[in-house]
Amino acid sequence: MKRTSFLIAVLALLLAGRVSASPSQDIADQYRGVANRLIDAAMNDHFAFERLTELVDTFGSRFSGSQNLEDALDWILEQMQADGLDNVHAEPVMVPRWVRGKESAELLEPRGRDLPMLGLGGSIGTPAEGITAEVLVVRSFDELEERQGEAAGKIVLFNVAFTSYGETVAYRREGAIAASRAGAVASLIRSVGPYSQQTPHTGAMAYEDGVAAIPHAAITVEDAQMLQRFQDRGEPIVVRLKMEAEMLPDSPSRNVMAEIRGSEFPDQVIVLGGHIDSWDVGQGAMDDGGGCVAAWEAVRLMKVLGLRPKRTIRVVLWTNEENGLRGGNGYHDAHLNELDDHILAMESDGGVFKPSGFGFTGSDEAYEIISEIATLLDRIEAGTINRGGGGADIRPIMNEGVPGMGLQVDGTRYFWYHHTDSDTIDKLDADEMARCVAAMAVIAYVVADMPQRLPRATS
Amino acid sequence: MKRTSFLIAVLALLLAGRVSASPSQDIADQYRGVANRLIDAAMNDHFAFERLTELVDTFGSRFSGSQNLEDALDWILEQMQADGLDNVHAEPVMVPRWVRGKESAELLEPRGRDLPMLGLGGSIGTPAEGITAEVLVVRSFDELEERQGEAAGKIVLFNVAFTSYGETVAYRREGAIAASRAGAVASLIRSVGPYSQQTPHTGAMAYEDGVAAIPHAAITVEDAQMLQRFQDRGEPIVVRLKMEAEMLPDSPSRNVMAEIRGSEFPDQVIVLGGHIDSWDVGQGAMDDGGGCVAAWEAVRLMKVLGLRPKRTIRVVLWTNEENGLRGGNGYHDAHLNELDDHILAMESDGGVFKPSGFGFTGSDEAYEIISEIATLLDRIEAGTINRGGGGADIRPIMNEGVPGMGLQVDGTRYFWYHHTDSDTIDKLDADEMARCVAAMAVIAYVVADMPQRLPRATS
Numbered sequence: 001m002k003r004t005s006f007l008i009a010v011l012a013l014l015l016a017g018r019v020s021a022s023p024s025q026d027i028a029d030q031y032r033g034v035a036n037r038l039i040d041a042a043m044n045d046h047f048a049f050e051r052l053t054e055l056v057d058t059f060g061s062r063f064s065g066s067q068n069l070e071d072a073l074d075w076i077l078e079q080m081q082a083d084g085l086d087n088v089h090a091e092p093v094m095v096p097r098w099v100r101g102k103e104s105a106e107l108l109e110p111r112g113r114d115l116p117m118l119g120l121g122g123s124i125g126t127p128a129e130g131i132t133a134e135v136l137v138v139r140s141f142d143e144l145e146e147r148q149g150e151a152a153g154k155i156v157l158f159n160v161a162f163t164s165y166g167e168t169v170a171y172r173r174e175g176a177i178a179a180s181r182a183g184a185v186a187s188l189i190r191s192v193g194p195y196s197q198q199t200p201h202t203g204a205m206a207y208e209d210g211v212a213a214i215p216h217a218a219i220t221v222e223d224a225q226m227l228q229r230f231q232d233r234g235e236p237i238v239v240r241l242k243m244e245a246e247m248l249p250d251s252p253s254r255n256v257m258a259e260i261r262g263s264e265f266p267d268q269v270i271v272l273g274g275h276i277d278s279w280d281v282g283q284g285a286m287d288d289g290g291g292c293v294a295a296w297e298a299v300r301l302m303k304v305l306g307l308r309p310k311r312t313i314r315v316v317l318w319t320n321e322e323n324g325l326r327g328g329n330g331y332h333d334a335h336l337n338e339l340d341d342h343i344l345a346m347e348s349d350g351g352v353f354k355p356s357g358f359g360f361t362g363s364d365e366a367y368e369i370i371s372e373i374a375t376l377l378d379r380i381e382a383g384t385i386n387r388g389g390g391g392a393d394i395r396p397i398m399n400e401g402v403p404g405m406g407l408q409v410d411g412t413r414y415f416w417y418h419h420t421d422s423d424t425i426d427k428l429d430a431d432e433m434a435r436c437v438a439a440m441a442v443i444a445y446v447v448a449d450m451p452q453r454l455p456r457a458t459s
Numbered sequence: 460m461k462r463t464s465f466l467i468a469v470l471a472l473l474l475a476g477r478v479s480a481s482p483s484q485d486i487a488d489q490y491r492g493v494a495n496r497l498i499d500a501a502m503n504d505h506f507a508f509e510r511l512t513e514l515v516d517t518f519g520s521r522f523s524g525s526q527n528l529e530d531a532l533d534w535i536l537e538q539m540q541a542d543g544l545d546n547v548h549a550e551p552v553m554v555p556r557w558v559r560g561k562e563s564a565e566l567l568e569p570r571g572r573d574l575p576m577l578g579l580g581g582s583i584g585t586p587a588e589g590i591t592a593e594v595l596v597v598r599s600f601d602e603l604e605e606r607q608g609e610a611a612g613k614i615v616l617f618n619v620a621f622t623s624y625g626e627t628v629a630y631r632r633e634g635a636i637a638a639s640r641a642g643a644v645a646s647l648i649r650s651v652g653p654y655s656q657q658t659p660h661t662g663a664m665a666y667e668d669g670v671a672a673i674p675h676a677a678i679t680v681e682d683a684q685m686l687q688r689f690q691d692r693g694e695p696i697v698v699r700l701k702m703e704a705e706m707l708p709d710s711p712s713r714n715v716m717a718e719i720r721g722s723e724f725p726d727q728v729i730v731l732g733g734h735i736d737s738w739d740v741g742q743g744a745m746d747d748g749g750g751c752v753a754a755w756e757a758v759r760l761m762k763v764l765g766l767r768p769k770r771t772i773r774v775v776l777w778t779n780e781e782n783g784l785r786g787g788n789g790y791h792d793a794h795l796n797e798l799d800d801h802i803l804a805m806e807s808d809g810g811v812f813k814p815s816g817f818g819f820t821g822s823d824e825a826y827e828i829i830s831e832i833a834t835l836l837d838r839i840e841a842g843t844i845n846r847g848g849g850g851a852d853i854r855p856i857m858n859e860g861v862p863g864m865g866l867q868v869d870g871t872r873y874f875w876y877h878h879t880d881s882d883t884i885d886k887l888d889a890d891e892m893a894r895c896v897a898a899m900a901v902i903a904y905v906v907a908d909m910p911q912r913l914p915r916a917t918s
Contacts, residue, residue: 057688060570068570111519111527116880197656197881198741222883229516282657421575422656424681 027450028372034307035376035442041301042438043380048297049430051079052290056283056425063280064320065097065251072276073256076296076317083300085258085315093330095320097251098122100280101244105188105219108132109238110230115219116198118281119245120172120189120205121323123216130242131155131186131215137224137231141171141178152183155239159224162194165415169203176216177208186215186241190224195416198222202279203419204323215243253277253319255327260302262448264310269338270448271314271402272298272346272440275321275328275393282423286414290428290436291348291407292317298441309449311343318393321349325392332396339400343454344447346440347391348407351414352433355382355407358443359389362403363457370405370454373446382439384408401456405443407436486909487831493766494835494901500760501897502839507756508889510538511749515742515884522739523779524556524710531735532715535755535776542759544717544774552789554779556710557581559739560703564647564678567591568697569689574678575657577740578704579631579648579664580782582675589701590614590645590674596683596690600630600637611642614698618683621653624874628662635675636667645674645700649683654875657681661738662878663782674702712736712778714786719761721907723769728797729907730773730861731757731805731899734780734787734852741882745873749887749895750807750866751776757900768908770802777852780808784851791855798859802913803906805899806850807866810873811892814841814866817902818848821862822916829864829913832905841898843867860915864902866895 042048055072062069073090080088098121105115136154138144144156156179158171171189179187191201198220207213219227230237256276262268274291278284299315302308318327335342346358357377360370370385377383390404398404409432417423447454501507514531521528532549539547557580564574595613597603603615615638617630630648638646650660657679666672678686689696715735721727733750737743758774761767777786794801805817816836819829829844836842849863857863868891876882906913 053688054692057685058570060572111517113519197658197875197879198883199656222881222885225885226516226883229512233513416656420656422681424657424685426681426684 027369027446028375031373031446032376034445037305038301038441038445039380039438041305042297042434042441043431046430046434048293048437049428049433051297052285052293052433053425055293056285056289061280061282061284062276062278064095064253064277064323065248066280069253069277069319073254076256076276080256080258080296084303085299086261088258090254090256091330091334092252092254093319093326094250095253095326096324097248098323099246099248101125101246103217103243103245105217106240107237108240110235115223115239116200117217117219118200118202119215119217119243120202121279122205122247123176123243123245124213125243125245126186126215126241130240132238132240133185135227135237135239137228144178144182148182151179154184155186155188155241156182156184157188157224157227159190159228162192165192168192172203172218173206176205176214177211180212180214184214189218191218191220193221193415193418196221199420199422201419202281215241215245217241217243255316255318255331257314257316258299259312259314260299260308262311263308266312267338268311268341268343268453269314270311270344270346270444271316271342271394272444273316273318273393274348275319276317277320277322277327279322279419281419281421283425284423285425286351286423286427287418288321288349290352290433294348294352294433294436295440297437298444301437301441302445307445309445311448313444313448321392328393328396332400335397339397339402342397342402345394345397345402345404346444347394348436348440349391349393350407350411351409352428352436353409353411353414354432355409355436355439357382357384357386357408357439358405359386359408360403360405361388361390361398363455365455366403370443373443376442376446377439380435380438382435403454403456407439409436486828486905487834490832490905491835493904496764497760497900497904498839498897500764501756501893501900502890505889505893507752507896508887508892510756511744511752511892512884514752515744515748520739520741520743521735521737523554523712523736523782524707525739528712528736528778532713535715535735539715539717539755543762544758545720547717549713549715550789550793551711551713552778552785553709554712554785555783556707557782558705558707560584560705562676562702562704564676565699566696567699569694574682574698575659576676576678577659577661578674578676578702579661580738581664581706582635582702582704583672584702584704585645585674585700589699591697591699592644594686594696594698596687603637603641607641610638613643614645614647614700615641615643616647616683616686618649618687621651624651627651631662631677632665635664635673636670639671639673643673648677650677650679652680652874652877655680658879658881660878661740674700674704676700676702714775714777714790716773716775717758718771718773719758719767721770722767725771726797727770727800727802727912728773729770729803729903730775730801730853731903732775732777732852733807734778735776736778736781736786738781738878740878740880742884743882744884745810745882745886746877747780747808749811749892753807753811753892753895754899756896757903760896760900761904766904768904770907772903772907780851787852787855791859794856798856798861801856801861804853804856804861804863805903806853807895807899808850808852809866809870810868811887811895812868812870812873813891814868814895814898816841816843816845816867816898817864818845818867819862819864820847820849820857822914824914825862829902832902835901835905836898839894839897841894862913862915866898868895
């Protein structure tokens, strides 16, 4: 047979469905119809976006230990019941309770200005009269080390330009430790973000045993740059920092969840969700109310379409991701004996913008299967599966061997809003959110219903 | 002669400088050398940007009646002297003095939230205990008219989407009048801007004789949209508005100016500048410190290059553009007898982003000459002269027949920052500002030095 004839023959066979590129290609073919129904249902209306809007408008930010969060959880449980989902329930966990109280940073020298600021989560407060001190501005931990002779008794400001969140967040997390070691009385950071309209950015921070705890807060990108320029011009800078922040005793909260019970293997579980808590600013719409409602909607749509897969699909809205991970750890502890039958865990916690696909952590064989299933998402341009991915809340069960994956979306503006007062519903797009719903629904459903279990690593 | 031969002959003549497209083409040719020297000098360093940075860092916002503004004016006068400019002086004007005081807007129902806000310039304050009232949200003056039976005793919120500044600003300017007519006790607007990160936007507003004055303030785009959604869901909205705002007696301020005196016709004057006052938020870097320093730099560069044109070039930094126009009107009054010899007035008050050229108001003949001169700016892509243009501060003298022009720049993000706390130096680019300097320098110099007076309308 000549080469062209051979290729034509192969093509004919492929078109006839007699040859597949891989065994898992069959899965995609087999589930194309139901996948399209799920995608169409997700894209057909803006139910998820409207539910998210009502959630975030009604309850606002949902910080661990707040009444807002617990009220939101009650509402979600009611709504899940009304959706007709199975096994709607809450699982209690205790969460840290840090309260911000009133706070301010006032520039006194070289000129007066109220500096927009946010105390960082877990920081101690200041005395009631505040801490008034000269400011030493540094651009890095290295510069602080070089200049540590100058830091004693001062407020150290880390004026660090945003590169990536993973890199720059080190100053938010560990800035107070480094500043305290150098003898500072408080520390400030330039807010961790690539764009600012005088937008302070909060988030978690740490102390270290044996190093004196000092107050730690974020000022805006604009003001941090200005203080740097003052220092570069040789002008002394004086700031008065006042923070009422304090850590109260742990407080009760809950992971909330609902299921579609599997028809054949109900003990085998596909988990998907996000974290329902947020920082105490904005609406926590993007981080991560959107991820929660998108995952929930993926499951609700299966119910609406009358789909019941062989395995159980469980949506979990974890509590306290932001400042404790008690929800993710609590789920791990409560379900430790069932994790062998946790087939897959999926999280959305990178915003609900236009999805491109997922990052997957698991065996090569499972990666291949997920990649094949994801071709069903090509029509919404969400079919790319990258190696590596998951989410903070599913990390504890992933560490026990559960394959995990995280929704990947266009992150262009994620850190414009993340952990700020401008993480509000208007920053999201209803169609983009619907695509996120569709992406999670298709993967979760097919993995839950396909004949074979998603394989784990063989080691 | 065949057609090609004819064209070649014309081309040869053009190259030899024997044929010009118009008489004014000669001007462009004649001034190409000096124009290039001015452009090169402007683009060669970031002197203007650095001077602006020092100005706005040192003095911050420069609101009419504030010490900041007067201190900034003193510094500018000193710097102009140090630059070696001629006839450095200030001309006194009295300016309105509105003081914001402390202010807040608190959402009480359906849930608690501090609403970021800015009182609008000229508003009265509230009683010390604030005004606590239900909110009626409307999307337009028309909707308020339709629903005016519901407005009595309420706070009216105009939730009006930004279309253009010229259009949407009507709600900031006249919202309190319309709301008061309908019986409201206070009025709020959605901040006038196309983009927000919880960014309140201030600006001037008006009352009307015979209509009771009520407090008037701006909340953010995000919160205005949320209040609209609350209302659409039938949830009662209650806000407590507190404003200490009050109008104090007029206060002394100054227009400051400096010159390069003309060598042949010193009484013939080309005026260029911007307004040195700003709102009482941010740094007034873009609106309009940048315009001021760019115009000033255009004149300083002539001095540095040893250029002395036939006519006088005067840089004027007008005071009180934002909430009174007392500077522009004061200049008009003080120079009324000299306006026949005001050859051209030029203003930069649209931000100092990448310039495209100017808008020009004057006779057809003058338009043609300016357009020819502007071809000297083609190398920096700033040579487009549109019909119509000027500036608020030069409008009073333009109304007396002085030809006027306004610098035109890329306005993509102008209203992201305008009148907000995020109008800070970091939003500007040093190279773009240098192009603005070059554009103003070339036009001002050539008009000041060319043989003929720039003609006025013949009528």
